[in-house]
Amino acid sequence: MVEGDARIQGRVGPRLAGAATTLVLLAGTVLFGRVVHGHYPIQKWLVWHYAGAWLGVLVVLAASYGLGHVLVRRAFSLRLPLCEHAITALAVGVFGYEILVFLAGIFQLYRAPTFFLLPLLLLAAVSVPLARHLAHVRRVLARASRRAPRLSTGAILALAFGLLGLGLVYVNVLTPHNVQFDARWKHMALAEDYVLHGGVHPSIEGFVFSARPHFSSYLYTWAFLLPGGRLFDRMVLAAHLEFAIFLVTTVFFLPVLVRRLVPRVDPRWIWAVRFLFPGVLLYDSSVSGGADHVGAMFAVPIALCLFRVLRDLDPRRAALLGLLAAGAALTKETVAIMLVPFPALALLVQSIHAAGKARREGKPARPALAAPLVFGLAALVATSPLWLKNFVFYGDPVYPLSHRFLDLHPFSEDAAYRFQYGYLEGKMWAPSRDLQGFAETVSALGLFSFLPNDWSKFHGDVPVFGSLFTLLLPSLLLVRVNKHVWLLVAWIHVAIFTWYAVNHQDRYLQAQLPLMAAVTAALALSLYRASGRPARAALFGLVGLQVVWGGDVYFFQTHVFAKSPPKQVIDLLSSGFDQKFEERFAVQNRFQTVGAQIPPGSRLLLHLMHTHHGHLGTGVPTVLDNYLWQFGIEYGRAGSPEGVRKRLRELGVTHAFVAPEKESDGSNSIAADILFWEYARSGLEERRIVEGGILGRVTDAPITAPFRDVALVLGCSKDAPPRGLYRVTDLHILPYGPNAREFPAPQAEAATKEAAEKLLPVTEYAVLEKQCYEQQKPPELLERFEQLVERRSHGAWKKLEIWARKREGSD
Structure with missing residues (x-):
């Protein structure tokens, strides 16, 4: 048998044997590729x-x-x-x-x-x-x-640990x-x-x-x-x-x-x-x-x-x-x-x-x-x-x-x-x-x-x-x-x-x-x-x-987005078997969806809380108005919803995405929340709900509707601004630092909760200290007002609810 093999090698020659081996292997590769391609197209492989x-x-x-x-x-x-x-x-x-x-x-x-x-x-x-x-x-x-010596058993174990x-x-x-x-x-x-x-x-x-x-x-x-x-x-x-x-x-x-x-x-x-x-x-x-x-x-x-x-x-x-x-x-x-x-x-x-x-x-x-x-x-x-x-x-x-x-x-x-x-x-x-x-x-x-x-x-x-x-x-x-x-x-x-x-x-x-x-x-x-x-x-x-x-x-499942990244990888790698060739590439869907609905050449304002403003993927130029991370936007000093609109247009903003609806992280002033959310309610055009938030267009046309600069604070403790009737623009005080409680005197004081509630008929906005009204809200408020936004607890103030008087035709 050995002599026969030698004679064959002598007749065919090493080069021809090598070429034949190469062709056999290539043919096997092509054959196997055709088979697997029918199950999972090669061009779609994640590799x-x-x-x-x-x-x-x-x-x-x-x-x-x-x-x-x-x-x-x-x-x-x-x-x-x-x-x-x-x-x-x-x-x-x-x-x-x-x-x-x-x-x-x-x-x-x-x-x-x-x-x-x-x-x-x-x-x-x-x-x-x-x-x-x-x-x-x-x-x-x-x-x-x-010159390198052989690895010892301990070194091999350490190397395996590191590679793992x-x-x-x-x-x-x-x-x-x-x-x-x-x-x-x-x-x-x-x-x-x-x-x-x-x-x-x-x-x-x-x-x-x-x-x-x-x-x-x-x-x-x-x-x-x-x-x-x-x-x-x-x-x-x-x-x-x-x-x-x-x-x-x-x-x-x-x-x-x-x-x-x-x-x-x-x-x-x-x-x-x-x-x-x-x-x-x-x-x-x-x-x-x-x-x-x-x-x-x-x-x-x-x-x-x-x-x-x-x-x-x-x-x-x-x-x-x-x-x-x-x-x-x-x-x-x-x-x-x-x-x-x-x-x-x-x-x-x-x-x-x-x-x-x-x-x-x-x-x-x-x-x-x-x-x-x-x-x-x-x-x-x-x-x-x-x-x-x-x-x-x-x-x-x-x-x-x-x-x-x-x-x-x-x-x-x-x-x-x-x-x-x-x-x-x-x-x-x-x-x-x-x-x-x-x-x-x-x-x-x-x-x-x-x-x-x-x-x-x-x-x-x-x-x-x-x-x-x-x-x-x-x-x-x-x-x-x-x-x-x-x-x-x-x-x-x-x-x-x-x-x-x-x-x-x-x-x-x-x-x-x-x-x-x-x-x-x-x-x-x-x-x-x-x-x-x-x-x-x-x-x-x-x-x-x-x-x-x-x-x-x-294996701790604590990732903010993925919970368990290894599990996400398993799902990703198994997506080919499941024929999910496009779905597997979905990431940051929320913001990709928002960006897809905005015309090219637009600039998008993102009014988001810090806990969820990872806005990667919009695909359009963006402006972030988070109060603790930018120093060029101050809604509390805008004076009116028209002032908000004017400032946004000065920044080149053409669209705004506000999410989540009716919630604020409380890092800005009460005036800022009132003025911005009033603008989001009445000034944004083509408003629609997208991915749990409001998406709308910022117009060049000024807001001509009159703005009633009156807000009533309803509270019961020192965890909110003093009770009374204020101008909205007087509530520009921020909830942190030495001035967090330095509000101007109200236009009409209220010594008790009941006295403050009697001022509801003359106000356009009401600011409730939430812990004071957990059991029951004033009937006048529920009948004549709608909730504009809820502020999270921040700094010197606990949770607050801001309500706005209902517009004609609203439920």
Whole structure:
């Protein structure tokens, strides 16, 4: 038999045998393709959507890496160890790519061709140095692979644990329903808005987020330039960009830092320590279209650059550190407070110390002081895309922080008050500014992972963040560790202190987690190497407890939109079997439906409460009038429904969508609610109910009907404005801050509820304190009035109902 086979091979020849084998396999592929195509058309497979997303991501990352490589080598003239160079180049390159997308927007180049041209032209521009660099990388990796030892059983288990964590995170990315709440009204919504406008533009309503650091939105803007794509594809592409950054930050960046802290660590598995912090598997600390994980990309490069610049105060390294700090700062304010202040302060202290030492030795001190100056200058220049744009668009580089000193636009009459007491003091999670608040902040340094700092509806009081970093800190006194470990521990605690004092939601700590994970790995490895079997067994027990405790976190069904993203993915992947080829791409249906009913060239006002204003998908330029997030619209000062209409037309608004019907979040004034909802009731034309809200057209024609400026407040406690008859325009007082109860004297006072109710015949509007009328409302009210809107409890006031006198012909 063997001799026969040899004779056949000799007659046919190896080439002909290979060709025959190829034809057999191709025929099998075609046959199998024809069979499966009849059940599930190949062109409708979901795999093409994800393959396209990965192709786009890889092109962007390759172009970004090439850009970063050129900048680090040529602009900064630095030669770093290969792995350190690679992670630094990628962070610098992604930041550079964001700036390029921003510049394209400034020149109004957000058109379909830009989606292809921007990354491809950049890749072509850096192709030669990038090709040379990658050839060198291949040679280094080839040599390293020949010397790499076999993985131990423990290392294999750790690698499997890490791969499982990555797989769980990626599964959720497959569905756009995984995208978080904030991304649907900020990160991705802003990207969609820029694309609809054709470029970066000032927010006519003074939307504060458009002026805040938000450079991850420019990454998503590139994704939303996808020509001819569904909202599904654009959201999935944007989510894949974030996941890819999380992937490289975890798998490649983290081992480089750990190896600087603990020599001879195997990078093939040590990155798995990242998943000892299981909070990343749960909404809203997960990879879900936000900015926190994009910001985390800068943590390790900043740390490595800081180590070097503190050693030699090299101005080139200081400039690079300034650039990296700028990249972190422009991603998000909470990323900035995590990653920028400590390195800046450490560099300044080291420079002052070096300058003092130089003076004592009779040497010039100026060279030592150059590093922090170069750092500051580089950071200032690199952040100019934000502050210079803000100055041109709004008259304030840090809009609206400088309202006391500069002439801002837009900036309404009550904007300064709203910004201070509604936004800064009302929207931030911060302790009180007293001794008790300080003590609470200090205690958070040790308790932050044990006492959840998150919305209670997500995981209640169950700690899911991960506590090994804190629990291993005492080992600093038991084992010898690299001095850089101490530096990182100090940095992390300064960041935690600042985080808790400013805005302490758990998800914001994701920007700092690569440093926490690296320190955790360093301490665990140091303990393992320095300890005997009993201590090692105890260490394994502690780590095992954390792994088991966090083992079910991924399955908590607490996602705001998806409830359970894995379940959403299962439904999505089974949609082909169910022949739901179009239905499966449905996402943000409510707002897509609203946008589809508005003519091209329109501008849509969205009057939505903060709890449900994730308006991504309208497909038309939008204006948000939420009182705590914009500073150019003030309905309470409009004077009449005609004033509301006039202001909307000044903003170019052609249509308004008001949802949900007859409900207000209470963050604005009573006058604002009365005037806006009266306009929505009588001034909007072509009103119709769409997706649970009112959609109507804002006309150019003035409202000529007279407006009766009379409102009656019916209450029984101090949780509402004082009882009596007011002009509507006198009720412009906001429900928070020191002036929340500073109402002018009523035109007609009412000492009791009964006395106030007797004024119902002379008023046009009635404001009821709801808790006072739970059992029975005045008969006159029910007969002559209709409910205009219900205000939620907010600030100093409990729930209020606003009623308007019925118009002729109404029921």
